[in-house]
Amino acid sequence: MENDALHFPAATRSLFLWCDSTRLSVAIRDSTWMFAVVEILHLLGLAVLLGSLVVFYLRLLGLGMRRQPVAQLAAELAPWIRGGLAFMLGTGLLLFFSEAMKCYASPPFAIKMLLLSLAVVSHLVIFRRALRIKDSTPSPLWTRPAACLSLALWFGVGLAGRAIGFQ
């Protein structure tokens, strides 16, 4: 737990301190129900975001929605993935502001931010390529390992996120 590699650099401390002291942070911290409500919304957003990602990656793995062309399914899921991510980022920022100094000292939070960046980048790369997959050709070799990697990253984000609360 005391591993320095899992912490944010000391130079960022003042930024975390500022986030922790804004009026918004104080309002959420002082209210009895606001944190709980935002956290429940964050959890409902998880169902939408991870749910749409699961459907997309199941298709890439050839385990679900097999009769639908990958590109067509990807296009239909895109607004839900985008909207779900935006909603998660919005509610997540509110949660972060309300306890920024706790996050500063929390290894699970640092790991979550690292995994989140990797997950978003890997998803963007995979998703853009998936939109170009032609249905007539056999599915490319990269799809299965890429889907496994991306799914593992996204579930890692969820796992680390839950761990922040157990600290």
Added chain:
Amino acid sequence: MGANCFSVDRRPALTGTRISRVTAILSICEWIDSTAFSTAIRESTWWFPIIETVHVLGIAASAGTILFVDLRLLGIGMKREPLSEVLEQLQPWTLSAFLVMVISGALLFTSEAVKCYHSVFFQIKVGLLVLAAVNAALFHAKVYPGVEVWDNLPAAPGRARMAGGLSLALWIGIIAMGRAIAYGK
């Protein structure tokens, strides 16, 4: 305050059957809490967080796949896919993920049965789960058999849309109540 000291409780005495039923459920919960298995989960540093994390991430595959069937029924999402395709291709994942949710949920309940007994949120959650089950059963028995007629239409008939909307609302409630159990009363 002083007057209350002399006031008499005028509520009618509970009937014998009611007392025994209430006590029976509570004493079963107390017995569950006292078992070695329940104590082991409660007192271990890792078991409760691990089971709870599995339970929370299971939402993605269970509620997440249910969501897309509901969105398709409502004509909001996946409009270009036939409804039967969305439902039948996702159903095995919904059901297996739901099994994971039931098992991990039962383990969480076992570790704090008396707390759940006293929790309003737990009671509401169980009620909503029963309603979601009834809604799904009615949909599969009464509405879905006629799917050939409207399988490819972007908008399903009213009864199907109602089942989708109800399912969506019930699952939002189930997830919210589930999180609320951990916040207390």
